[in-house]
Amino acid sequence: MSTETTIETNVSVTTAVVAAATDSTGPYVYLVFLCILIVSITVSNSLVLIAVNRYHSLQTVTNQYVISLSVADLLVGIGLVCWLIMDMVSWYAQWQPPDYICFFRTGLALVTIVVSMLNVLAIAVDRYVAIIYPFVYNTHMTYRVANTVIAGLWTYAILLFAIPAGLSADRDAGCHFESFVNKYHILAYCIHYIITFVVMLCLYSKIFAVSWHQMREIQRLRISAPAGDGRRDHHDLASLKQTMRTVRVFLMVFGILFTCLTPFYVLYTMLAFTELNVESGPTYMFNLTQTADALLFANSTMNPFIYAWKYREFKVAFKKLLGCYRFDGYSSNSYTFRESTYTNRNGAHEGAA
Numbered sequence: 001m002s003t004e005t006t007i008e009t010n011v012s013v014t015t016a017v018v019a020a021a022t023d024s025t026g027p028y029v030y031l032v033f034l035c036i037l038i039v040s041i042t043v044s045n046s047l048v049l050i051a052v053n054r055y056h057s058l059q060t061v062t063n064q065y066v067i068s069l070s071v072a073d074l075l076v077g078i079g080l081v082c083w084l085i086m087d088m089v090s091w092y093a094q095w096q097p098p099d100y101i102c103f104f105r106t107g108l109a110l111v112t113i114v115v116s117m118l119n120v121l122a123i124a125v126d127r128y129v130a131i132i133y134p135f136v137y138n139t140h141m142t143y144r145v146a147n148t149v150i151a152g153l154w155t156y157a158i159l160l161f162a163i164p165a166g167l168s169a170d171r172d173a174g175c176h177f178e179s180f181v182n183k184y185h186i187l188a189y190c191i192h193y194i195i196t197f198v199v200m201l202c203l204y205s206k207i208f209a210v211s212w213h214q215m216r217e218i219q220r221l222r223i224s225a226p227a228g229d230g231r232r233d234h235h236d237l238a239s240l241k242q243t244m245r246t247v248r249v250f251l252m253v254f255g256i257l258f259t260c261l262t263p264f265y266v267l268y269t270m271l272a273f274t275e276l277n278v279e280s281g282p283t284y285m286f287n288l289t290q291t292a293d294a295l296l297f298a299n300s301t302m303n304p305f306i307y308a309w310k311y312r313e314f315k316v317a318f319k320k321l322l323g324c325y326r327f328d329g330y331s332s333n334s335y336t337f338r339e340s341t342y343t344n345r346n347g348a349h350e351g352a353a
Contacts, residue, residue: 044301048314061141116257
């Protein structure tokens with residue numbers, strides 16, 4: 001295999017162990033970090049799935065995309081478990097995994113990255129329609145539409161990896177990324193990422209611009225309306241503010257996703273078009289790739305913490321599941337969700353702290 005078509009990566013934990021052999025603690029710290037990450041990803045995203053399945057107030061159209069996002073993140077945790085086991089067995093027993101296992105292992109990481117991005121994009125579109133076209137939201141943004149979109153984006157993400165990887169697979173490269181992904185494939189991923197980011201940025205910019213205008217208009221009408229005629233405007237303003245709180249939550253999710261994925265795409269695209277070998281190259285390059293990998297994996301555990309921090313309904317659901325109401329003076333038997341903040345199933349307004 002020519003160096004021109006090879007992507008030299010260190011995503012494999014085995015490579016990390018070998019490359020960091022000069023540091024007696026480095027490999028072990030990295031492995032401990034991955035183990036903690038696996039537990040955090042599994043527990044946090046499982047809580048999200050259980051909460052949405054158990055509590056009716058969380059069963060909204062927007063949260064269908066949250067479920068899909070959590071499933072993708074959960075698969076990252078499962079993939080990390082498989083990655084650790086395979087690398088340890090390969091290292092100590094000199095075992096070469098079959099091609100189909102290597103294909104699955106590499107594909108799982110790349111597919112879940114794309115699915116995460118597309119789910120965040122779908123949430124941005126959902127919130128865009130809720131803010132810009134609130135009167136047609138319930139008609140167009142239904143459960144059927146959401147499920148169709150989710151099925152389509154998962155299919156697209158799988159095909160985006162499987163077709164090029166199946167056609168250009170290099171069986172002599174071992175069980176690594178370069179076995180299935182050449183430089184043009186990784187460039188396609190990078191372009192896809194840039195387009196997705198720009199579209200989301202435009203959507204959220206439009207959402208905040210229109211929302212700001214709507215709030216100022218409603219407040220102006222409230223001031224000029226006769227006494228007793230402002231109740232409707234007050235309700236509209238409260239509903240708009242409630243929806244904007246939800247938008248800010250998912251804007252934070254978008255920001256974290258961008259922060260965690262950008263180093264990965266920039267670094268590996270650069271490596272794909274150079275002849276730099278990470279294993280035999282400068283130490284700083286190995287450290288950079290290891291940091292990019294860690295950020296990529298860490299993104300899968302951050303969203304549930306954002307929900308627990310900023311999304312009030314998820315915060316309440318998590319506390320109820322974990323039995324933490326005694327700290328807030330609530331009884332897990334007596335507290336009920338404020339479903340009035342939702343138009344459940346097909347509603348445009350959802351609660352967020």
